[in-house]
Amino acid sequence: MAFSPLVDELVESLRCLPGVGQKTAQRMAFHLLERGRSGGVRLAGALGNAMDGVRRCESCQNFSDTETCGICENPGRNNGTLCVVESPSDLLAIEQSGDYRGGYFVLMGHLSPIDGVGPEEIGVERLINRVVHQGVSEVILATNPTVEGEATAHYIADRLDGKDVLITRLAHGIPVGGELGYVDGFTLTHAFRGRKPLSE
Amino acid sequence: MAFSPLVDELVESLRCLPGVGQKTAQRMAFHLLERGRSGGVRLAGALGNAMDGVRRCESCQNFSDTETCGICENPGRNNGTLCVVESPSDLLAIEQSGDYRGGYFVLMGHLSPIDGVGPEEIGVERLINRVVHQGVSEVILATNPTVEGEATAHYIADRLDGKDVLITRLAHGIPVGGELGYVDGFTLTHAFRGRKPLSE
Ligand SMILES: [Zn+2]
Ligand SMILES: [Zn+2]
Numbered sequence: 001m002a003f004s005p006l007v008d009e010l011v012e013s014l015r016c017l018p019g020v021g022q023k024t025a026q027r028m029a030f031h032l033l034e035r036g037r038s039g040g041v042r043l044a045g046a047l048g049n050a051m052d053g054v055r056r057c058e059s060c061q062n063f064s065d066t067e068t069c070g071i072c073e074n075p076g077r078n079n080g081t082l083c084v085v086e087s088p089s090d091l092l093a094i095e096q097s098g099d100y101r102g103g104y105f106v107l108m109g110h111l112s113p114i115d116g117v118g119p120e121e122i123g124v125e126r127l128i129n130r131v132v133h134q135g136v137s138e139v140i141l142a143t144n145p146t147v148e149g150e151a152t153a154h155y156i157a158d159r160l161d162g163k164d165v166l167i168t169r170l171a172h173g174i175p176v177g178g179e180l181g182y183v184d185g186f187t188l189t190h191a192f193r194g195r196k197p198l199s200e
Numbered sequence: 201m202a203f204s205p206l207v208d209e210l211v212e213s214l215r216c217l218p219g220v221g222q223k224t225a226q227r228m229a230f231h232l233l234e235r236g237r238s239g240g241v242r243l244a245g246a247l248g249n250a251m252d253g254v255r256r257c258e259s260c261q262n263f264s265d266t267e268t269c270g271i272c273e274n275p276g277r278n279n280g281t282l283c284v285v286e287s288p289s290d291l292l293a294i295e296q297s298g299d300y301r302g303g304y305f306v307l308m309g310h311l312s313p314i315d316g317v318g319p320e321e322i323g324v325e326r327l328i329n330r331v332v333h334q335g336v337s338e339v340i341l342a343t344n345p346t347v348e349g350e351a352t353a354h355y356i357a358d359r360l361d362g363k364d365v366l367i368t369r370l371a372h373g374i375p376v377g378g379e380l381g382y383v384d385g386f387t388l389t390h391a392f393r394g395r396k397p398l399s400e
Contacts, residue, residue, distance in 0.1 A: 003292070004265040006250045013246035016239025017217075018231045024219075030288050031218045032247070033254055033263055034308060039216025040251040046213035047244035050206045050229070051237050063233055065204040088230050092203070108234065 007033070059130065061123050062106040063088055071104060079103035083140045084127065084156065086110050086149060090142065102140075105130065110143060110152040122152070124159060131165055138166040145172060207233070259330065261323050262306040263288055271304060279303035283340045284327065284356065286310050286349060290342065302340075305330065310343060310352040322352070324359060331365055338366040345372060 003011075007029060014025035032040040056062070057069035064070070071077060081102030085091050091104050107122040119125065131139060141156060143149035157167050172190035174183055183191070203211075207229060214225035232240040256262070257269035264270070271277060281302030285291050291304050307322040319325065331339060341356060343349035357367050372390035374383055383391070 010246045010250040013243040043213040044247035050210040051240040
């Protein structure tokens with residue numbers, strides 16, 4: 001049913017958001033119109049500005065308002081260590097854990113030949129150039145522990161073979177506070193293989 | 201953690217949407233930036249236009265781009281019958297059932313003294329004026345079957361008492377296709393009270 005052209009277009013447009021179907025889009029539109037007009041106006045502005053202004057950092061490929069992002073430009077961070085992640089959310093999770101003070105390289109995906117995503121698309125060449133020309137001493141491959149993430153990590157490791165750089169992978173194992181009974185077999189296998197002497 | 205001013209502001213603004221918390225807002229922002237920029241631009245425009253242009257119909261209070269909405273202006277509809285609903289979503293549900301061809305009055309809420317919502321806020325005076333001056337012969341009270349919805353219906357019925365108009369309420373009962381075992385007691389009681397001879 002057609003409501004009014006402006007409302008219909010708003011509902012239709014809201015469906016570009018992930019996980020938002022017709023019913024949810026309607027509820028969102030009505031909510032904004034009824035009780036959230038100032039929020040709606042603010043969101044309109046933020047969307048316009050971000051879609052227009054957010055680019056990719058020339059150094060790490062992460063989203064940035066400027067040519068080089070805040071992390072890459074931060075002199076307090078050790079850009080001799082690069083943590084390679086698949087997505088900005090992964091970077092965010094690591095930043096929120098608060099411990100890591102090196103640099104990043106954000107692939108914005110993983111290798112997926114079936115979807116036409118090759119090394120070019122995720123910036124492997126740019127990563128290698130950075131490693132070679134900017135004195136990177138360690139590359140931490142922090143892609144996801146999925147088939148695609150592992151394949152991407154292996155591909156990058158192969159491409160870095162012979163370069164003077166330490167390649168590491170995040171440790172797999174039992175999550176801190178996790179109960180053994182709830183941990184999947186794949187993780188348990190990794191935890192056993194990675195076991196360490198108690199004295200360490 | 202701060203990402204970049206534009207991305208942060210986008211994430212923050214997305215939280216004005218109902219049911220969208222920090223994590224979901226982040227996922228939405230990244231999705232738009234990574235793969236949905238054209239959708240984001242379209243949504244920015246639709247939001248701006250709707251927040252600015254959508255008003256309330258002067259006759260039925262529903263959202264409308266124009267002074268009077270499409271339903272109120274449709275000469276094919278019988279505006280001698282008015283269906284009173286709490287919200288545009290309720291109107292939409294009735295329209296989608298496809299059978300009703302009368303007019304509407306959208307309260308945009310229900311009486312809720314504790315929230316400061318009185319008869320003024322839901323437009324009861326406007327409804328009565330319309331009934332009295334525009335030859336309305338039937339008012340169908342289709343507020344929700346909740347305590348507040350019932351109270352609102354009763355209040356409107358009282359206010360229309362003595363006016364030359366038939367006041368009706370949607371029938372309560374077993375949903376079509378519903379199983380008795382899954383119907384709540386309140387509905388069952390209504391269904392029993394509203395039972396009809398089989399010959400009807
Ligand atoms: Zn950067
Ligand atoms: Zn109207």
